[in-house]
Amino acid sequence: MKLAFIPSTFLPWVGGAEIQAHNTANKVIELGHDVDVFLLDKVLINNKKYKIVVLNKSLINLVFLFRYYLKIDLSFLLKFYFKKICKKKNYDAWHFHSVNFKTLLYIKILKDLNQNVFITFQGADIQKDQEIKYGYRFDQKYENLLKKTINLTDGVFAISENIIKELNFFSYPSAKIIKIPNSIEIKKIKEVEKNNINEKKLKIITVARFYEKKKGLDMIEKIAKILVDNNFNFEWTLAGRNSNFLLKSNFISENKNFFNFQEEINNNDEVYFPHTELIKLYKKHDVYVNLARIESFGITIIEAIAAGLPVISFNTKGANEIVINNQNGFLIDKYDAKEMADYLINKFNKLLKSNTINDEKIMHYDLGINTKLTIENYKKKMLKEILYKKKFLFFLLKKYWTIKYFFKIFFVDVNYYFSLTKSQFNNEENIFISNLSKYMESKNFVEVGYHYRELNCIGLIQKNFSGKIVDADMGNAFNSSIMKMIIKKTKKNIQVIKRFINLNNLDDIFDMKKLGCLSIDIDGNEYWILERILSKKVIPEVIVTEYNASFLNLEVTVPYDENFNIHKKHSSLWYHGASLSAFHKLLSKYNFALVKVINGTNAVFVLEKLLQTTNLKKYSPLEIYEECHSRNKKGKNTAKEQFEAIKHLPLVNI
Numbered sequence: 001m002k003l004a005f006i007p008s009t010f011l012p013w014v015g016g017a018e019i020q021a022h023n024t025a026n027k028v029i030e031l032g033h034d035v036d037v038f039l040l041d042k043v044l045i046n047n048k049k050y051k052i053v054v055l056n057k058s059l060i061n062l063v064f065l066f067r068y069y070l071k072i073d074l075s076f077l078l079k080f081y082f083k084k085i086c087k088k089k090n091y092d093a094w095h096f097h098s099v100n101f102k103t104l105l106y107i108k109i110l111k112d113l114n115q116n117v118f119i120t121f122q123g124a125d126i127q128k129d130q131e132i133k134y135g136y137r138f139d140q141k142y143e144n145l146l147k148k149t150i151n152l153t154d155g156v157f158a159i160s161e162n163i164i165k166e167l168n169f170f171s172y173p174s175a176k177i178i179k180i181p182n183s184i185e186i187k188k189i190k191e192v193e194k195n196n197i198n199e200k201k202l203k204i205i206t207v208a209r210f211y212e213k214k215k216g217l218d219m220i221e222k223i224a225k226i227l228v229d230n231n232f233n234f235e236w237t238l239a240g241r242n243s244n245f246l247l248k249s250n251f252i253s254e255n256k257n258f259f260n261f262q263e264e265i266n267n268n269d270e271v272y273f274p275h276t277e278l279i280k281l282y283k284k285h286d287v288y289v290n291l292a293r294i295e296s297f298g299i300t301i302i303e304a305i306a307a308g309l310p311v312i313s314f315n316t317k318g319a320n321e322i323v324i325n326n327q328n329g330f331l332i333d334k335y336d337a338k339e340m341a342d343y344l345i346n347k348f349n350k351l352l353k354s355n356t357i358n359d360e361k362i363m364h365y366d367l368g369i370n371t372k373l374t375i376e377n378y379k380k381k382m383l384k385e386i387l388y389k390k391k392f393l394f395f396l397l398k399k400y401w402t403i404k405y406f407f408k409i410f411f412v413d414v415n416y417y418f419s420l421t422k423s424q425f426n427n428e429e430n431i432f433i434s435n436l437s438k439y440m441e442s443k444n445f446v447e448v449g450y451h452y453r454e455l456n457c458i459g460l461i462q463k464n465f466s467g468k469i470v471d472a473d474m475g476n477a478f479n480s481s482i483m484k485m486i487i488k489k490t491k492k493n494i495q496v497i498k499r500f501i502n503l504n505n506l507d508d509i510f511d512m513k514k515l516g517c518l519s520i521d522i523d524g525n526e527y528w529i530l531e532r533i534l535s536k537k538v539i540p541e542v543i544v545t546e547y548n549a550s551f552l553n554l555e556v557t558v559p560y561d562e563n564f565n566i567h568k569k570h571s572s573l574w575y576h577g578a579s580l581s582a583f584h585k586l587l588s589k590y591n592f593a594l595v596k597v598i599n600g601t602n603a604v605f606v607l608e609k610l611l612q613t614t615n616l617k618k619y620s621p622l623e624i625y626e627e628c629h630s631r632n633k634k635g636k637n638t639a640k641e642q643f644e645a646i647k648h649l650p651l652v653n654i
Contacts, residue, residue, distance in 0.1 A: 001033045001034070001092045001093070001375065001378065001379075001431060002033070002034040002089070002090065002091050002092050003028060003033060003034065003035045003036070003091060003092060003093055003094075003095060003378075004035075004036050004038060004053075004089070004091045004093070004094045004095065005021055005024075005025050005035055005036070005037045005038065005050075005095050005097060006037075006038045006094065006095070006096045006097070006103060006106065007021040007037070007039075007096075007097040007098060008096075008097075008098045008099055008100040008102075008103050008125070009098070010022075010037070010039055010043060011043060011045055012043065012045075014209075014240075014241065014273075015122075015209065016122060016123070016182055016296070016297055016298075016299040017097055017098040017120075017122035017123070019182075019273045019299060020097060020120070020122070020159075020182045020183070020299070021037065021097035022037075022045070022048065022273065023183070023184070023185070023272050023273060023367055024097075024183075024367070024371055024374065025037055025048070025049070025050040026048060026049045026050065026271050026272060027367050027368060027371040028050075028371055028374075028375065029049040029050055029615075030049070031371060031372065031375065032428070032431055032432035032435050032436075032596070033375065033431065033435060034435055035050040035051075036050065036051050036052075036053045036089065036091075037050050037051070037052050037053065038053050038054075038055055039052055039053070039054055039055065040054070040055055040057045040060065041054065041057065042054045047270050047271045047272075048271070049271065049615060056081060059077060059078065059081060060078065060102060062074065062077075063075055063077055063078045063105070064101065064102055064105070067105070068101065068141070075105065075108075075109060078105070078106075078109055079109045079112060079113070082106070082109050082110060082113060083113055086110075086113055086115060091115070092116065092378070092382065093115075093116040093117070093118060093154075093378050093382065094110055094115055094116065094117045094118070095117075095118045095119075095120070096117070096118070096119045096120070097120050097122065098120065098121065098122040098123070098125045099119060099121070099125045099146075100125065100136065100142075101141075101142060101145065104142075104145050104146060104149045105145075107119070107149050107152060107153065108148075108149055108152065111152040111153075116154050116378075116381070116382050117152070117153050117154055118153060118154055118155045118156070118157060118378070118381075119150070119153055119155075119156050119157070120156075120157040120159065121156065121157075121158070121159070121163050121166070121167075121296070122159065122296055122297075123135075123294075123295070123296035123297075124136055126146070126163060126166045126167070126296075127162070127163075127166055127294065127296055127317075128166070129293075129294050129317075131293075132293050132294065134293075134294055146170070147170060150167075150170050150172055151170070151172065151173075153176070154176070154381045154382070155176045155177075155178050155377065155381045156172060156176060156177055156178065157178045157179075157180050157374070157377075158177050158178065158179045158180075159179075159180070159181050159182050159296060159297045160181065160296060160297050160317075160318060160321050161179075161321055162296065162317045162318060162321070163296060164177060164179065176381070178374075178377045178381075180370050180373055180374055180377070181297060181364065181365055181370065182297045182299050182302070182365070183302075183365050183366060183367040183369075183370040183371070184272075184273075184274070184299065184302055184303060184306065184365060184366075184367055185272045185366075185367050185368075186306050186362060186363060186365065186366045186367070187366075188272060188276075188279070189274070189279050189282075189303065189306040189307055190306065192276065192279045192280055192283055192307075193283065194283040194307065194308045195283055195284050195285075200233060201233045201234060201235055202232070202233065202234045202235075202286055202287065202344065203234070203235050203237070203284065203285040203286045203287070204234055204235065204236040204237065204285065204286070204287055204288075204289050204344070205236075205237040205239065205281065205282060205285040205287070205288055205289070205304070205309070206220070206236070206237070206238055206239070206288070206289050206290070206291065207239045207240050207278070207282075207288075207300040207303070207304075208238075208239075208240045208291075208292070208300070209240055209241050209242065210238065210240055210241065210242040210243045210245050210246060215291060215292050215293075216291035216292055216293050216314070216335075217246065217291065219291045219337055219340070220236075220238070220246060220252070220291065221246075221249050221251050221252055222337035223289075223337045223340050223341050223344075224236060224251070224252065224255065224258060224259075225251055226337060226338060226341035227258075227341055227344065227345070228255055228258065230341070230345060232341075232344070232345050234258060234344070235258060235259075235260060236258060236259050236260070236289075237259075237260040237261075237262060237281065237284075237285060238259060238260070238261055238262070239262035239278070239281060240262070240263075241263065242263075243261045243262060243263055244261050244263060246259075246261070247261070262281065272367070274303050278303075279303075279307060282303060282304055282307035282309060283307050283308065283309075285309060286309070287309055287310055287311070287312060287344070288300070288301065288304035288305075288309045288310070288311045288312070288329075289311075289312050289313070289340070289344075290311060290312070290313035290314070290319055290323075291313075291314065292313075292314075292316060292318065292319065293314075293316055293335070294316055294317050294318065295316065295317060295318025295319060296317075296318055297318050298318040298319050298322055301313065301318075301319060301322050301323065302322060302362070302365045305322070305328050305329075305362055306362050306365075310328055310329040310330075311323050311328060311329035311330075312329055312330045312332070312340065312343050312344065313329065313330070313331055313332070314331070314332050314333075314334075314335050314340070315331040315332060315333045316335075319331065324361070328361075330343055330347065428598045428599065429456045429519075429544060429598050429602050429604075430455070430456055430457070430458055430459045431459065432596060432598070432604060433456060433457065433459060433460065433517060433519075433542065433544060433604070434459025434460065434462075434463065436517075436542055436606070436610075436614065437459070437460055437463045437465065437516070437517075439541075439610055439613050439614050440516035440517065440541050440542065441514070441516070441541065442512075442514040442515055442516040442541060443464065443465050443466065443516055444465055444466050444467050444512060444514075444515060444516050445457045445460050445465050445466075445467035445468075445515070445516055445517040445518070445519070446467060446468045446469075446470065446509060446510065446515060446517075446518050446519070446540075447467065447468070447469050447470070447518075447519040447520075448470045448471075448501060448509075448518075448519065448520045448521070448522060448529070449470070449471060449519075449520060449521035449522040449523070449546075450469050450470070450471035455469075456519040456521075456544055456602075457469075457517060457519055460516070460517060461494065465516065465517075466493035466494065467493075467494060467495070468494075468495045468496075468497055468509060469494060469495070469496050469497070470497045470499055470501060470509060471497075471498065471499075472498065472499060472500035472501075497509060501522070501529060502525070502529075502562045503525075503528060503529070503532050503560070503562075506529070506532060506533065506536070510533055510536060510538045512538070515538055515539070515540040515541070516540065516541055516542065517540055517541065517542040517543075517544070518533070518540040518542070518543050518544070519543075519544040519545075520543075520544070520545050520546070521545070521546040521602070523546070523566040523576045523577065524558070524561070524564035524565070524566060524576050524577065525558075525560055525561065525564050525577075526545055526546060526557075526577045526578060526583075527557040527558075527577065527578035527582055527583065527586065527654075528557070528560040530543070530545060530583070530586065530587075531586060534586075534587075534590050539590060539607070541606065541607050541610060542604065542605070542606050542607075542610075543587065543592060543604070543605040543606075544602055544603070544604050544605075545583055545602065545603055545605075546577060546601055546602050546603075547577065547578060547579060547580040547582075547583055547597075547601075547602070547603050548574070548576060548577040548578060548579060549580070549600045549601070549625075549626065549627045549628040549631065549639050550574040550575075550628070550631070550639050550642035550643050550646065551577075551578070551579035551582075551643065551651075552579065552625075552639055552640065552643055553579065553580065553581050553621055553622060553625055554579050554581060554582075554651075554653075555579060555581045555582045555585055555653060555654040556578065556579050556582055556651040556652060556653055556654065557577065557578030557579070557582050557651070557652050557654060558575065558576060558577065558578070558649075558650070558651065558652070559650050559651075559652050564576070569649070570646055570649060572635075572642070572645055572646065574631070574642045574645065574646050575646045575649050578654075579621075580594075580597070580603055580621045580624075580625050581621040581625075581654075582654045583603060583605070584603075584605075584620070584621045585654050586654065587605050591607060591608045591609075592605040592606065592607060592608065593605065593606055593607075593608045593611055593616075593618040593619075594618065594619050594620070594621065594624060595611075595614075595616040595617065595618065595619065596616075596624075597624045597625065597626050599626070599628070599629045599630065600626035600627045600628035600629050600630075600631070600632075600639075601628055601629075601630070627639040
């Protein structure tokens with residue numbers, strides 16, 4: 001997929017929304033997709049994998065000024081500008097990470113241009129708190145614009161139940177709400193060792209922006225005074241921008257030996273927030289204190305819990321969805337300094353000593369898991385949109401209005417559009433290969449083994465690659481009809497070869513000097529065919545091959561059989577092909593690196609020279625091996641059990 005992210009504010013301004021947009025963009029690219037981050041100003045961010053696109057600030061400010069202050073609508077200029085971007089970039093979806101006046105105008109324009117648009121609300125952009133007058137919606141103009149715009153979107157990502165409640169105020173359809181919380185790299189945090197608890201001194205930490213009323217900073221002095229008056233031995237670290245501002249307080253200034261101020265904690269060598277230095281800081285402490293009066297989510301609370309710290313917090317929005325009483329911390333119902341101090345003095349040591357901090361729920365906030373969920377939800381919403389677009393239905397009715405074409409509608413054309421859509425949005429192999437295309441010097445491919453719903457190289461066809469598609473079953477009505485339609489509609493140089501390949505009939509297929517991508521899936525002799533191709537000095541830049549997960553991590557393949565038939569070899573259909581380790585051993589000889597495994601079925605190898613330009617990581621089979629998800633689910637057994645059923649059959653050790 002190709003995505004555009006538009007945050008309303010961005011790094012180096014550090015907040016939950018900014019961190020989430022940055023982290024998610026990096027993770028999406030790791031998963032094999034493309035992301036551009038659109039900003040109004042150019043910013044220098046070293047620790048990123050995504051591309052930053054700077055919008056025309058002068059044009060946007062001009063349109064904004066005329067529209068909202070002079071009541072003259074010049075948004076057609078902005079529409080023309082975004083139209084050019086859409087045509088040039090061809091994004092699958094636009095994702096707004098928080099919104100404001102300007103970004104709401106972008107959404108309206110993008111929907112006019114038939115773009116897929118999603119929003120993640122992050123707090124002030126949708127929350128409205130009467131008590132502390134928090135939220136943009138106190139501006140009636142903003143609230144009216146939000147009402148007009150929000151229902152245009154294809155989906156809204158809600159980071160908490162509190163956001164969902166706000167969405168209900170706008171009567172936003174529940175079917176379009178996607179609940180995925182803000183997330184962090186849990187594994188990265190857990191890798192850093194935690195310091196031992198000092199029973200003589202309680203080490204407290206609070207991480208925040210120390211200039212916002214909603215953060216409850218007035219409470220720090222009140223709580224600390226009670227702790228000092230009770231001769232309680234503590235050290236309180238205040239980490240974040242403008243923390244030294246608190247020294248303006250006479251009490252804090254006079255008692256600064258109890259406090260540790262950490263202004264900015266940066267490490268530009270790392271990709272993800274929080275940086276290692278901040279993680280280390282968390283792990284030097286005993287307890288995290290959250291003082292915020294309202295949060296849409298509370299990313300620092302998650303960071304603290306992941307770091308092994310119990311959390312004490314007032315029972316406010318955001319915190320009350322994460323903190324579980326007597327498990328990972330305490331929630332205090334009354335917003336009262338005396339109550340907070342009492343918990344720190346009398347109750348927290350019990351929780352620390354009990355070692356009952358429950359971090360099972362913390363994986364709910366894992367960045368890798370939730371980014372995959374985000375991508376899946378893009379696909380679901382977009383697929384639905386494609387299948388049910390009125391334009392598409394009108395096209396079918398207009399083209400096929402007679403009974404004569406009934407069969408063609410439902411069994412050929414519909415299958416073609418379904419296949420195309422599925423390949424674009426639901427086929428991980430296709431998405432990954434398509435994203436690698438820009439790094440391939442040779443703009444051609446060979447795909448051996450074809451099915452109209454599993455065409456791995458369809459993305460390459462759409463990117464003007466030429467190629468050959470080889471399969472013995474082109475006589476199948478669907479296969480042949482769909483393939484003819486692909487060639488006709490794409491108008492690309494595609495050669496279709498109907499052939500059951502063996503070691504002796506490869507020459508005319510692999511007659512090119514250079515090859516961008518080779519995909520092979522024939523449920524049989526993959527290892528031997530691949531070995532022969534490579535021995536002929538045909539070296540693709542990218543190889544996608546099906547491996548047999550039922551062979552575990554053994555370096556084995558089935559013996560070569562010119563007439564191999566998976567259905568005749570064993571009734572389970574588990575006996576075919578070669579293991580991941582066998583392919584890895586073979587391809588390593590030709591300087592290929594294993595970079596991805598998909599659903600325990602297909603493995604992707606690239607020439608090692610591509611590792612640097614693609615930023616892909618090289619893996620060993622032991623690191624990346626997966627069991628076949630669909631096979632395990634269907635048979636309700638594991639790969640180990642599958643191997644036990646077929647281990648008596650002949651195997652060749654590589």
